Amino acid sequence: MDNLQKKFHFNRIIMRSYKFIGLVFLTVFLISVPVIIHNPYYIHLLIMVGINTVLAMTFIFLLRTGLITIAIAGFWGIGAYASALLTVRLGLSFWLALPTSTMITIIVAFFAGHLLVRKSGIGFVILTLVFAFIIALIFGTFEVFGGYIGIYNIPRPSPLPMPFMAPIKFASKIPFYYLMLFLVLVVCLASSAFYAAWTGRAWRAIGLNPRLAESLGVDIFRYRLFAFVITAGAAGLMGSFFAHYYGSIVPTTFGPFKTLYVQVYAILGGVEFAILGPLIGSLIMTLIPEFLRITKEVEPVFTGIIVVLLVIFLPDGLLGLLRRGRLQPPIKNIARVARWIRSFLPNKRSS
Protein backbone atom coordinates (compact mmCIF):
# COMPACT_ATOMS: atom_id res chain seq x y z
CA MET A 1 0.00 0.00 0.00
CA ASP A 2 2.70 2.40 1.05
CA ASN A 3 4.83 1.47 -1.92
CA LEU A 4 1.91 1.93 -4.23
CA GLN A 5 1.23 5.36 -2.84
CA LYS A 6 4.86 6.32 -3.37
CA LYS A 7 4.69 5.12 -6.95
CA PHE A 8 1.51 7.10 -7.49
CA HIS A 9 3.12 10.19 -6.04
CA PHE A 10 6.18 9.69 -8.25
CA ASN A 11 3.96 9.36 -11.32
CA ARG A 12 2.25 12.57 -10.41
CA ILE A 13 5.54 14.41 -10.16
CA ILE A 14 6.55 13.07 -13.57
CA MET A 15 3.22 14.11 -15.02
CA ARG A 16 3.64 17.55 -13.55
CA SER A 17 7.12 17.98 -15.00
CA TYR A 18 5.87 16.78 -18.39
CA LYS A 19 3.14 19.35 -18.15
CA PHE A 20 5.69 22.04 -17.30
CA ILE A 21 8.03 21.10 -20.15
CA GLY A 22 5.08 20.96 -22.53
CA LEU A 23 3.99 24.40 -21.43
CA VAL A 24 7.48 25.85 -21.95
CA PHE A 25 7.68 24.35 -25.45
CA LEU A 26 4.21 25.61 -26.32
CA THR A 27 5.07 29.13 -25.15
CA VAL A 28 8.35 29.22 -27.07
CA PHE A 29 6.60 27.87 -30.16
CA LEU A 30 3.72 30.36 -29.97
CA ILE A 31 6.09 33.29 -29.53
CA SER A 32 8.31 32.22 -32.42
CA VAL A 33 5.46 31.51 -34.87
CA PRO A 34 5.87 34.78 -36.87
CA VAL A 35 9.55 33.95 -37.30
CA ILE A 36 8.79 30.50 -38.69
CA ILE A 37 5.70 31.31 -40.72
CA HIS A 38 5.96 34.24 -43.11
CA ASN A 39 2.70 33.86 -44.98
CA PRO A 40 0.39 36.54 -43.47
CA TYR A 41 -2.64 34.42 -44.31
CA TYR A 42 -1.52 31.73 -41.87
CA ILE A 43 -0.90 34.36 -39.22
CA HIS A 44 -4.47 35.51 -39.83
CA LEU A 45 -5.71 31.95 -39.36
CA LEU A 46 -3.80 31.65 -36.09
CA ILE A 47 -5.29 34.91 -34.81
CA MET A 48 -8.75 33.51 -35.56
CA VAL A 49 -7.74 30.30 -33.76
CA GLY A 50 -6.85 32.40 -30.72
CA ILE A 51 -10.24 34.12 -30.72
CA ASN A 52 -12.07 30.83 -31.20
CA THR A 53 -10.04 29.25 -28.40
CA VAL A 54 -11.22 31.85 -25.92
CA LEU A 55 -14.82 31.51 -27.09
CA ALA A 56 -14.66 27.72 -26.75
CA MET A 57 -13.11 28.15 -23.30
CA THR A 58 -16.10 30.21 -22.20
CA PHE A 59 -18.39 27.42 -23.43
CA ILE A 60 -16.54 24.85 -21.30
CA PHE A 61 -16.48 27.24 -18.36
CA LEU A 62 -20.27 27.46 -18.33
CA LEU A 63 -20.69 23.78 -19.15
CA ARG A 64 -18.90 22.95 -15.93
CA THR A 65 -21.59 24.75 -13.96
CA GLY A 66 -24.19 22.66 -15.77
CA LEU A 67 -25.24 25.31 -18.32
CA ILE A 68 -25.11 24.90 -22.10
CA THR A 69 -25.05 28.36 -23.62
CA ILE A 70 -25.77 29.48 -27.19
CA ALA A 71 -25.23 33.15 -26.39
CA ILE A 72 -21.42 33.20 -26.62
CA ALA A 73 -21.30 34.75 -30.09
CA GLY A 74 -23.90 37.28 -28.96
CA PHE A 75 -21.61 38.58 -26.22
CA TRP A 76 -18.69 38.42 -28.61
CA GLY A 77 -20.74 40.66 -30.89
CA ILE A 78 -21.69 43.04 -28.08
CA GLY A 79 -17.99 43.52 -27.32
CA ALA A 80 -17.21 44.06 -30.99
CA TYR A 81 -20.05 46.52 -31.61
CA ALA A 82 -19.43 48.43 -28.39
CA SER A 83 -15.78 48.84 -29.22
CA ALA A 84 -16.50 49.77 -32.85
CA LEU A 85 -19.08 52.39 -31.86
CA LEU A 86 -16.86 53.84 -29.15
CA THR A 87 -13.97 54.34 -31.57
CA VAL A 88 -15.83 55.19 -34.79
CA ARG A 89 -18.59 57.40 -33.37
CA LEU A 90 -16.98 58.75 -30.22
CA GLY A 91 -13.38 58.74 -31.37
CA LEU A 92 -12.03 56.85 -28.36
CA SER A 93 -8.63 55.19 -28.61
CA PHE A 94 -8.55 51.40 -28.97
CA TRP A 95 -6.66 51.04 -25.71
CA LEU A 96 -9.51 52.72 -23.87
CA ALA A 97 -12.25 51.09 -25.91
CA LEU A 98 -10.94 47.57 -25.15
CA PRO A 99 -11.59 47.65 -21.38
CA THR A 100 -14.68 49.85 -21.76
CA SER A 101 -16.36 47.51 -24.22
CA THR A 102 -15.50 44.55 -21.98
CA MET A 103 -17.19 46.36 -19.10
CA ILE A 104 -20.23 47.09 -21.29
CA THR A 105 -20.48 43.40 -22.19
CA ILE A 106 -20.24 42.47 -18.51
CA ILE A 107 -23.01 44.91 -17.60
CA VAL A 108 -25.29 43.61 -20.38
CA ALA A 109 -24.54 40.03 -19.29
CA PHE A 110 -25.32 40.92 -15.69
CA PHE A 111 -28.81 42.17 -16.54
CA ALA A 112 -29.49 39.49 -19.18
CA GLY A 113 -28.17 36.84 -16.78
CA HIS A 114 -30.75 37.78 -14.16
CA LEU A 115 -33.39 36.59 -16.63
CA LEU A 116 -31.52 33.75 -18.37
CA VAL A 117 -29.74 31.99 -15.51
CA ARG A 118 -32.98 31.45 -13.58
CA LYS A 119 -33.56 28.46 -15.85
CA SER A 120 -31.21 25.53 -16.15
CA GLY A 121 -31.06 22.60 -18.54
CA ILE A 122 -33.04 22.86 -21.76
CA GLY A 123 -34.78 26.04 -20.63
CA PHE A 124 -31.46 27.85 -20.43
CA VAL A 125 -30.45 26.55 -23.87
CA ILE A 126 -33.64 27.89 -25.46
CA LEU A 127 -33.41 31.23 -23.64
CA THR A 128 -29.81 31.81 -24.71
CA LEU A 129 -30.71 30.80 -28.27
CA VAL A 130 -33.48 33.39 -28.29
CA PHE A 131 -31.12 35.93 -26.74
CA ALA A 132 -28.53 35.28 -29.45
CA PHE A 133 -31.12 35.77 -32.20
CA ILE A 134 -32.37 38.97 -30.59
CA ILE A 135 -28.85 40.38 -30.31
CA ALA A 136 -28.13 39.63 -33.99
CA LEU A 137 -31.49 41.13 -34.95
CA ILE A 138 -30.86 44.31 -32.96
CA PHE A 139 -27.50 44.75 -34.66
CA GLY A 140 -29.12 44.24 -38.04
CA THR A 141 -32.18 46.41 -37.53
CA PHE A 142 -31.11 49.61 -35.81
CA GLU A 143 -29.49 52.47 -37.64
CA VAL A 144 -26.97 53.10 -34.85
CA PHE A 145 -25.41 49.70 -35.47
CA GLY A 146 -25.18 50.23 -39.21
CA GLY A 147 -27.88 47.74 -40.18
CA TYR A 148 -26.89 44.69 -42.20
CA ILE A 149 -24.04 46.57 -43.84
CA GLY A 150 -22.43 46.69 -40.43
CA ILE A 151 -19.71 49.04 -39.29
CA TYR A 152 -16.60 49.49 -41.40
CA ASN A 153 -13.45 51.57 -41.22
CA ILE A 154 -12.92 50.60 -37.62
CA PRO A 155 -9.55 52.15 -36.76
CA ARG A 156 -6.56 49.98 -35.99
CA PRO A 157 -5.04 50.34 -32.53
CA SER A 158 -2.88 53.42 -32.19
CA PRO A 159 0.87 52.75 -31.83
CA LEU A 160 1.63 51.34 -28.40
CA PRO A 161 4.52 53.15 -26.68
CA MET A 162 6.99 50.71 -25.11
CA PRO A 163 9.80 51.33 -22.63
CA PHE A 164 13.30 51.06 -24.17
CA MET A 165 11.81 50.31 -27.58
CA ALA A 166 10.26 51.95 -30.57
CA PRO A 167 6.42 52.10 -30.24
CA ILE A 168 4.66 49.09 -31.68
CA LYS A 169 2.75 50.01 -34.82
CA PHE A 170 -0.20 47.85 -35.81
CA ALA A 171 0.64 47.93 -39.50
CA SER A 172 1.04 44.22 -40.23
CA LYS A 173 -0.59 41.11 -38.80
CA ILE A 174 2.32 40.27 -36.52
CA PRO A 175 1.63 42.84 -33.76
CA PHE A 176 -1.99 41.71 -33.81
CA TYR A 177 -0.78 38.17 -33.36
CA TYR A 178 1.19 39.12 -30.25
CA LEU A 179 -1.70 41.19 -28.91
CA MET A 180 -3.94 38.13 -29.40
CA LEU A 181 -1.42 35.98 -27.51
CA PHE A 182 -1.38 38.48 -24.67
CA LEU A 183 -5.19 38.61 -24.42
CA VAL A 184 -5.48 34.80 -24.53
CA LEU A 185 -2.86 34.62 -21.79
CA VAL A 186 -4.82 37.08 -19.65
CA VAL A 187 -8.01 35.06 -20.09
CA CYS A 188 -6.20 31.78 -19.32
CA LEU A 189 -4.62 33.20 -16.15
CA ALA A 190 -7.91 34.66 -14.98
CA SER A 191 -9.80 31.44 -15.62
CA SER A 192 -7.23 29.28 -13.85
CA ALA A 193 -7.24 31.69 -10.89
CA PHE A 194 -11.01 31.30 -10.62
CA TYR A 195 -10.78 27.52 -11.00
CA ALA A 196 -8.14 27.22 -8.30
CA ALA A 197 -10.04 29.31 -5.77
CA TRP A 198 -13.23 28.49 -3.88
CA THR A 199 -15.29 29.63 -6.87
CA GLY A 200 -13.91 26.74 -8.92
CA ARG A 201 -14.94 24.26 -6.25
CA ALA A 202 -18.40 25.79 -6.01
CA TRP A 203 -18.84 25.63 -9.80
CA ARG A 204 -17.65 22.05 -9.90
CA ALA A 205 -20.06 21.16 -7.09
CA ILE A 206 -22.97 22.75 -8.98
CA GLY A 207 -22.00 20.96 -12.18
CA LEU A 208 -21.67 17.57 -10.51
CA ASN A 209 -24.70 17.66 -8.21
CA PRO A 210 -26.71 20.88 -7.85
CA ARG A 211 -29.00 19.60 -5.07
CA LEU A 212 -26.10 18.50 -2.91
CA ALA A 213 -24.23 21.74 -3.61
CA GLU A 214 -27.27 23.70 -2.46
CA SER A 215 -27.51 21.69 0.75
CA LEU A 216 -23.88 22.60 1.46
CA GLY A 217 -24.70 26.28 1.18
CA VAL A 218 -23.73 27.09 -2.41
CA ASP A 219 -26.02 29.76 -3.84
CA ILE A 220 -26.57 28.17 -7.26
CA PHE A 221 -28.11 31.21 -8.92
CA ARG A 222 -25.38 33.59 -7.79
CA TYR A 223 -22.50 31.35 -8.80
CA ARG A 224 -24.03 30.54 -12.16
CA LEU A 225 -24.68 34.23 -12.75
CA PHE A 226 -21.08 35.02 -11.83
CA ALA A 227 -19.77 32.40 -14.28
CA PHE A 228 -22.15 33.71 -16.95
CA VAL A 229 -20.97 37.29 -16.45
CA ILE A 230 -17.24 36.61 -16.50
CA THR A 231 -17.47 34.33 -19.55
CA ALA A 232 -19.41 37.10 -21.29
CA GLY A 233 -16.61 39.48 -20.29
CA ALA A 234 -13.98 37.24 -21.90
CA ALA A 235 -16.09 36.95 -25.07
CA GLY A 236 -16.55 40.74 -25.13
CA LEU A 237 -12.81 41.28 -24.77
CA MET A 238 -12.14 39.07 -27.78
CA GLY A 239 -14.98 40.81 -29.64
CA SER A 240 -13.35 44.18 -29.20
CA PHE A 241 -10.03 42.80 -30.40
CA PHE A 242 -11.74 41.15 -33.38
CA ALA A 243 -13.48 44.36 -34.45
CA HIS A 244 -10.24 46.33 -34.56
CA TYR A 245 -8.30 43.52 -36.14
CA TYR A 246 -10.81 42.81 -38.89
CA GLY A 247 -11.63 46.47 -39.53
CA SER A 248 -15.31 45.82 -40.26
CA ILE A 249 -18.12 43.91 -38.60
CA VAL A 250 -21.50 42.67 -39.85
CA PRO A 251 -24.32 41.34 -37.66
CA THR A 252 -24.48 37.90 -39.32
CA THR A 253 -21.05 37.03 -37.90
CA PHE A 254 -22.46 37.11 -34.37
CA GLY A 255 -25.52 34.89 -34.83
CA PRO A 256 -26.13 31.68 -32.86
CA PHE A 257 -24.55 29.57 -35.61
CA LYS A 258 -21.15 30.90 -34.66
CA THR A 259 -21.74 29.52 -31.16
CA LEU A 260 -22.54 26.11 -32.59
CA TYR A 261 -19.16 26.13 -34.33
CA VAL A 262 -17.53 27.17 -31.07
CA GLN A 263 -19.18 24.24 -29.32
CA VAL A 264 -17.79 21.87 -31.95
CA TYR A 265 -14.28 23.24 -31.26
CA ALA A 266 -14.71 22.63 -27.54
CA ILE A 267 -16.12 19.12 -27.93
CA LEU A 268 -13.56 18.11 -30.55
CA GLY A 269 -10.71 19.04 -28.23
CA GLY A 270 -12.40 17.52 -25.21
CA VAL A 271 -14.51 19.35 -22.66
CA GLU A 272 -12.53 17.87 -19.77
CA PHE A 273 -9.62 20.12 -20.75
CA ALA A 274 -10.49 23.71 -20.03
CA ILE A 275 -7.70 25.39 -22.01
CA LEU A 276 -5.89 22.82 -24.13
CA GLY A 277 -9.12 21.27 -25.45
CA PRO A 278 -10.43 24.48 -27.07
CA LEU A 279 -6.96 25.23 -28.45
CA ILE A 280 -6.57 21.83 -30.14
CA GLY A 281 -10.19 21.81 -31.31
CA SER A 282 -10.17 25.24 -32.92
CA LEU A 283 -6.71 24.65 -34.39
CA ILE A 284 -7.85 21.50 -36.14
CA MET A 285 -11.20 22.88 -37.26
CA THR A 286 -9.53 25.97 -38.72
CA LEU A 287 -6.53 24.38 -40.34
CA ILE A 288 -7.94 21.16 -41.83
CA PRO A 289 -10.46 22.86 -44.14
CA GLU A 290 -7.60 25.16 -45.18
CA PHE A 291 -5.23 22.33 -46.06
CA LEU A 292 -7.93 20.33 -47.80
CA ARG A 293 -8.73 23.45 -49.86
CA ILE A 294 -12.40 23.26 -48.93
CA THR A 295 -14.37 26.30 -50.00
CA LYS A 296 -16.49 28.28 -47.55
CA GLU A 297 -19.69 26.85 -49.06
CA VAL A 298 -18.71 23.25 -48.41
CA GLU A 299 -17.26 23.90 -44.95
CA PRO A 300 -20.52 23.30 -43.04
CA VAL A 301 -20.70 19.85 -44.65
CA PHE A 302 -17.22 19.13 -43.43
CA THR A 303 -18.15 20.35 -39.95
CA GLY A 304 -21.26 18.20 -39.97
CA ILE A 305 -19.26 15.10 -40.85
CA ILE A 306 -16.80 15.92 -38.07
CA VAL A 307 -19.65 16.22 -35.56
CA VAL A 308 -21.14 12.86 -36.54
CA LEU A 309 -17.76 11.15 -36.32
CA LEU A 310 -17.10 12.85 -32.96
CA VAL A 311 -20.30 11.68 -31.38
CA ILE A 312 -19.77 8.11 -32.52
CA PHE A 313 -16.03 7.67 -32.00
CA LEU A 314 -14.80 10.33 -29.63
CA PRO A 315 -17.39 11.51 -27.14
CA ASP A 316 -14.53 12.64 -24.86
CA GLY A 317 -12.79 14.59 -27.63
CA LEU A 318 -9.27 14.18 -28.98
CA LEU A 319 -7.61 14.81 -25.63
CA GLY A 320 -9.91 12.25 -24.07
CA LEU A 321 -7.83 9.69 -25.98
CA LEU A 322 -4.75 10.85 -24.10
CA ARG A 323 -6.46 10.51 -20.74
CA ARG A 324 -7.58 6.99 -21.49
CA GLY A 325 -4.00 6.33 -22.48
CA ARG A 326 -4.88 4.32 -25.57
CA LEU A 327 -7.11 4.32 -28.59
CA GLN A 328 -10.29 2.34 -28.31
CA PRO A 329 -10.03 -0.98 -30.12
CA PRO A 330 -11.36 -0.23 -33.63
CA ILE A 331 -13.45 -3.41 -33.76
CA LYS A 332 -15.72 -2.10 -31.04
CA ASN A 333 -16.25 1.13 -32.96
CA ILE A 334 -16.88 -0.63 -36.25
CA ALA A 335 -19.47 -2.79 -34.51
CA ARG A 336 -21.02 0.36 -33.09
CA VAL A 337 -21.27 1.98 -36.53
CA ALA A 338 -22.65 -1.22 -38.03
CA ARG A 339 -25.30 -1.36 -35.32
CA TRP A 340 -26.11 2.29 -35.93
CA ILE A 341 -26.54 1.79 -39.68
CA ARG A 342 -28.55 -1.38 -39.13
CA SER A 343 -30.92 0.50 -36.84
CA PHE A 344 -32.17 2.42 -39.90
CA LEU A 345 -32.96 -0.76 -41.83
CA PRO A 346 -36.31 -2.51 -41.46
CA ASN A 347 -36.25 -5.38 -39.02
CA LYS A 348 -36.49 -8.71 -40.88
CA ARG A 349 -37.86 -10.74 -38.01
CA SER A 350 -40.86 -8.56 -37.41
CA SER A 351 -42.11 -8.80 -41.02
Add this chain to the structure above:
Amino acid sequence: MGVILEVKKLNKHFGGLAAINELDLNVIDTEILGLIGPNGAGKTTLFNVISGFFPPTSGKVIFNGQDITWLKAHEIAHLGISRTFQATNLFMRISVLENVFTGYHLSYKTNRLKRILRTPAALKEEEFLRKKAVEILEFMGLTPLKDEPAANLPHGHQRILGVCMALATPPKLLLLDEPVTGMNPTETQNMIDLIRQIREKGITIVLVEHDMKAVMNLCDRIVVLNYGQKIAEGLPEEIRENKEVIEAYLGKERKK
Protein backbone atom coordinates in the same frame (compact mmCIF):
# COMPACT_ATOMS: atom_id res chain seq x y z
CA MET B 1 -32.73 22.64 27.51
CA GLY B 2 -34.06 25.04 24.94
CA VAL B 3 -36.03 24.29 21.82
CA ILE B 4 -33.74 24.58 18.79
CA LEU B 5 -36.26 23.90 16.02
CA GLU B 6 -39.96 24.57 16.13
CA VAL B 7 -42.45 23.46 13.48
CA LYS B 8 -45.86 25.11 13.81
CA LYS B 9 -49.05 23.99 12.04
CA LEU B 10 -47.08 23.00 8.98
CA ASN B 11 -48.94 21.97 5.82
CA LYS B 12 -47.53 20.70 2.57
CA HIS B 13 -49.87 19.71 -0.23
CA PHE B 14 -48.91 18.15 -3.52
CA GLY B 15 -52.01 18.85 -5.57
CA GLY B 16 -54.81 17.26 -3.57
CA LEU B 17 -52.52 15.11 -1.47
CA ALA B 18 -51.63 16.39 1.99
CA ALA B 19 -48.10 15.10 2.53
CA ILE B 20 -47.84 17.04 5.81
CA ASN B 21 -51.02 17.96 7.64
CA GLU B 22 -51.11 20.51 10.51
CA LEU B 23 -47.88 19.21 11.98
CA ASP B 24 -46.46 20.59 15.23
CA LEU B 25 -43.00 19.48 16.25
CA ASN B 26 -40.34 20.63 18.69
CA VAL B 27 -36.71 19.60 18.59
CA ILE B 28 -34.80 20.11 21.83
CA ASP B 29 -31.17 21.18 21.96
CA THR B 30 -28.60 18.34 21.61
CA GLU B 31 -31.13 15.53 21.55
CA ILE B 32 -31.39 12.71 19.05
CA LEU B 33 -34.94 12.74 17.75
CA GLY B 34 -36.21 9.83 15.70
CA LEU B 35 -38.92 10.32 13.08
CA ILE B 36 -40.66 7.10 12.15
CA GLY B 37 -43.76 6.13 10.28
CA PRO B 38 -44.92 3.92 7.42
CA ASN B 39 -43.89 4.69 3.83
CA GLY B 40 -45.47 7.87 2.53
CA ALA B 41 -46.02 9.30 6.01
CA GLY B 42 -44.30 12.57 5.03
CA LYS B 43 -41.00 12.14 6.83
CA THR B 44 -38.73 13.00 3.91
CA THR B 45 -41.11 15.76 2.81
CA LEU B 46 -40.74 17.27 6.27
CA PHE B 47 -36.95 17.24 5.86
CA ASN B 48 -37.25 18.85 2.44
CA VAL B 49 -39.45 21.61 3.85
CA ILE B 50 -37.22 22.27 6.87
CA SER B 51 -34.05 22.37 4.76
CA GLY B 52 -35.65 24.70 2.23
CA PHE B 53 -35.87 22.43 -0.81
CA PHE B 54 -39.67 22.75 -0.98
CA PRO B 55 -41.66 25.73 0.22
CA PRO B 56 -44.49 24.68 2.57
CA THR B 57 -48.14 25.33 1.70
CA SER B 58 -48.68 27.01 5.06
CA GLY B 59 -47.25 27.02 8.56
CA LYS B 60 -44.03 28.09 10.16
CA VAL B 61 -40.56 26.71 10.76
CA ILE B 62 -38.53 28.49 13.44
CA PHE B 63 -34.86 27.74 13.99
CA ASN B 64 -33.08 29.28 16.98
CA GLY B 65 -35.80 31.91 17.26
CA GLN B 66 -35.54 32.87 13.58
CA ASP B 67 -38.31 32.29 11.06
CA ILE B 68 -36.78 30.19 8.27
CA THR B 69 -40.00 29.09 6.58
CA TRP B 70 -39.42 30.85 3.29
CA LEU B 71 -35.63 30.86 3.12
CA LYS B 72 -33.84 29.02 0.31
CA ALA B 73 -31.81 25.87 0.88
CA HIS B 74 -28.40 27.57 0.76
CA GLU B 75 -29.51 30.27 3.23
CA ILE B 76 -30.72 27.61 5.64
CA ALA B 77 -27.42 25.77 5.30
CA HIS B 78 -25.74 29.06 6.18
CA LEU B 79 -27.79 29.33 9.39
CA GLY B 80 -26.62 25.91 10.54
CA ILE B 81 -29.02 23.22 9.40
CA SER B 82 -27.47 20.58 7.22
CA ARG B 83 -28.89 17.38 5.89
CA THR B 84 -28.13 14.10 4.20
CA PHE B 85 -30.22 12.53 1.48
CA GLN B 86 -32.22 9.33 1.38
CA ALA B 87 -30.54 8.18 -1.81
CA THR B 88 -26.75 8.27 -1.71
CA ASN B 89 -25.90 11.75 -2.94
CA LEU B 90 -22.22 12.57 -3.43
CA PHE B 91 -19.89 14.26 -5.92
CA MET B 92 -19.08 10.87 -7.42
CA ARG B 93 -16.19 11.81 -9.71
CA ILE B 94 -13.97 13.62 -7.21
CA SER B 95 -11.98 12.25 -4.30
CA VAL B 96 -13.37 11.67 -0.82
CA LEU B 97 -11.28 14.50 0.63
CA GLU B 98 -12.37 16.91 -2.12
CA ASN B 99 -15.98 15.96 -1.39
CA VAL B 100 -15.64 17.00 2.24
CA PHE B 101 -13.53 20.03 1.35
CA THR B 102 -16.31 21.24 -0.95
CA GLY B 103 -18.55 21.18 2.11
CA TYR B 104 -16.48 24.01 3.63
CA HIS B 105 -17.88 26.42 1.05
CA LEU B 106 -19.39 28.61 3.80
CA SER B 107 -16.34 28.67 6.06
CA TYR B 108 -14.03 31.03 4.16
CA LYS B 109 -13.37 34.23 6.06
CA THR B 110 -10.68 36.06 4.07
CA ASN B 111 -11.50 38.75 1.55
CA ARG B 112 -12.74 37.44 -1.82
CA LEU B 113 -10.15 39.39 -3.81
CA LYS B 114 -7.38 37.93 -1.65
CA ARG B 115 -8.75 34.46 -2.33
CA ILE B 116 -8.73 35.00 -6.10
CA LEU B 117 -5.19 36.41 -6.03
CA ARG B 118 -4.12 33.51 -3.78
CA THR B 119 -2.34 35.65 -1.21
CA PRO B 120 -0.51 33.83 1.63
CA ALA B 121 -3.40 34.47 4.02
CA ALA B 122 -5.90 32.90 1.62
CA LEU B 123 -3.67 29.88 0.97
CA LYS B 124 -3.17 29.44 4.69
CA GLU B 125 -6.91 29.46 5.24
CA GLU B 126 -7.38 26.91 2.47
CA GLU B 127 -4.75 24.69 4.07
CA PHE B 128 -6.47 25.08 7.45
CA LEU B 129 -9.86 24.07 6.03
CA ARG B 130 -8.32 21.13 4.22
CA LYS B 131 -6.83 20.02 7.53
CA LYS B 132 -10.26 20.30 9.13
CA ALA B 133 -11.69 18.15 6.34
CA VAL B 134 -9.03 15.53 7.08
CA GLU B 135 -9.98 15.73 10.77
CA ILE B 136 -13.61 14.99 9.96
CA LEU B 137 -12.56 12.02 7.83
CA GLU B 138 -10.40 10.79 10.67
CA PHE B 139 -13.26 11.21 13.16
CA MET B 140 -15.58 9.21 10.90
CA GLY B 141 -12.93 6.61 10.05
CA LEU B 142 -12.55 7.27 6.32
CA THR B 143 -8.91 8.46 6.35
CA PRO B 144 -7.49 5.45 4.45
CA LEU B 145 -9.87 6.15 1.56
CA LYS B 146 -9.36 9.90 1.32
CA ASP B 147 -7.78 9.94 -2.17
CA GLU B 148 -10.24 7.47 -3.66
CA PRO B 149 -12.97 8.77 -6.01
CA ALA B 150 -16.27 8.72 -4.10
CA ALA B 151 -17.84 6.45 -6.73
CA ASN B 152 -15.39 3.65 -5.84
CA LEU B 153 -16.46 3.46 -2.19
CA PRO B 154 -18.68 0.65 -0.91
CA HIS B 155 -22.24 1.65 -0.03
CA GLY B 156 -21.70 1.86 3.74
CA HIS B 157 -18.72 4.17 3.37
CA GLN B 158 -20.59 6.33 0.88
CA ARG B 159 -23.33 6.87 3.45
CA ILE B 160 -20.71 7.84 6.04
CA LEU B 161 -19.14 10.23 3.54
CA GLY B 162 -22.54 11.86 3.09
CA VAL B 163 -22.62 12.56 6.83
CA CYS B 164 -19.02 13.86 6.73
CA MET B 165 -20.02 16.43 4.12
CA ALA B 166 -23.05 17.49 6.13
CA LEU B 167 -20.76 17.98 9.13
CA ALA B 168 -18.43 20.26 7.19
CA THR B 169 -20.80 23.22 6.82
CA PRO B 170 -20.65 23.13 10.10
CA PRO B 171 -24.19 22.49 11.41
CA LYS B 172 -25.97 23.07 14.70
CA LEU B 173 -28.79 20.80 13.59
CA LEU B 174 -28.20 17.71 11.47
CA LEU B 175 -31.03 16.05 9.55
CA LEU B 176 -30.19 12.45 8.67
CA ASP B 177 -32.45 10.79 6.13
CA GLU B 178 -32.24 7.02 6.65
CA PRO B 179 -28.57 6.90 7.72
CA VAL B 180 -28.31 3.12 8.16
CA THR B 181 -30.43 1.93 5.23
CA GLY B 182 -28.85 -0.90 3.29
CA MET B 183 -26.09 -1.47 5.82
CA ASN B 184 -25.10 -4.77 7.39
CA PRO B 185 -25.32 -5.13 11.22
CA THR B 186 -21.65 -4.23 11.80
CA GLU B 187 -21.90 -1.10 9.64
CA THR B 188 -25.16 -0.18 11.34
CA GLN B 189 -23.57 -0.44 14.79
CA ASN B 190 -20.63 1.65 13.56
CA MET B 191 -22.99 4.32 12.24
CA ILE B 192 -24.95 4.36 15.51
CA ASP B 193 -21.73 4.91 17.45
CA LEU B 194 -20.72 7.71 15.06
CA ILE B 195 -24.07 9.45 15.41
CA ARG B 196 -23.73 9.30 19.22
CA GLN B 197 -20.26 10.82 18.96
CA ILE B 198 -21.56 13.60 16.72
CA ARG B 199 -24.14 14.42 19.40
CA GLU B 200 -21.33 14.53 21.98
CA LYS B 201 -19.94 17.45 19.98
CA GLY B 202 -23.12 19.41 20.74
CA ILE B 203 -24.93 18.89 17.45
CA THR B 204 -28.67 18.23 17.57
CA ILE B 205 -29.76 15.33 15.38
CA VAL B 206 -33.08 14.47 13.78
CA LEU B 207 -33.16 11.21 11.91
CA VAL B 208 -35.63 9.33 9.76
CA GLU B 209 -35.10 5.59 9.83
CA HIS B 210 -36.92 2.36 9.12
CA ASP B 211 -34.51 0.15 11.04
CA MET B 212 -36.51 -0.05 14.31
CA LYS B 213 -33.74 -1.66 16.29
CA ALA B 214 -31.37 1.18 15.42
CA VAL B 215 -34.01 3.83 16.17
CA MET B 216 -34.96 2.35 19.56
CA ASN B 217 -31.31 1.96 20.43
CA LEU B 218 -30.21 5.43 19.42
CA CYS B 219 -32.97 7.97 19.93
CA ASP B 220 -33.77 9.97 23.06
CA ARG B 221 -37.26 10.69 21.81
CA ILE B 222 -39.37 9.44 18.95
CA VAL B 223 -42.11 11.08 16.90
CA VAL B 224 -44.38 8.89 14.82
CA LEU B 225 -45.99 10.23 11.65
CA ASN B 226 -48.80 8.74 9.61
CA TYR B 227 -50.47 10.41 6.60
CA GLY B 228 -48.63 13.61 7.42
CA GLN B 229 -49.95 13.81 10.97
CA LYS B 230 -48.24 13.22 14.27
CA ILE B 231 -49.87 10.17 15.87
CA ALA B 232 -47.52 9.66 18.81
CA GLU B 233 -44.56 11.21 20.57
CA GLY B 234 -42.48 9.97 23.47
CA LEU B 235 -39.63 7.87 24.77
CA PRO B 236 -38.71 4.75 22.82
CA GLU B 237 -40.28 2.48 25.46
CA GLU B 238 -43.57 4.35 25.30
CA ILE B 239 -43.66 4.23 21.51
CA ARG B 240 -43.03 0.51 21.49
CA GLU B 241 -46.16 -0.06 23.59
CA ASN B 242 -48.36 2.53 21.84
CA LYS B 243 -51.49 0.95 20.33
CA GLU B 244 -51.96 3.56 17.63
CA VAL B 245 -48.40 3.14 16.41
CA ILE B 246 -48.73 -0.61 16.20
CA GLU B 247 -51.97 -0.13 14.27
CA ALA B 248 -50.33 2.26 11.82
CA TYR B 249 -47.60 -0.22 11.09
CA LEU B 250 -49.47 -3.53 11.23
CA GLY B 251 -53.13 -2.61 10.72
CA LYS B 252 -56.03 -2.84 13.15
CA GLU B 253 -56.61 -5.88 15.29
CA ARG B 254 -59.75 -7.63 14.18
CA LYS B 255 -62.49 -7.58 16.81
CA LYS B 256 -63.71 -10.94 17.90
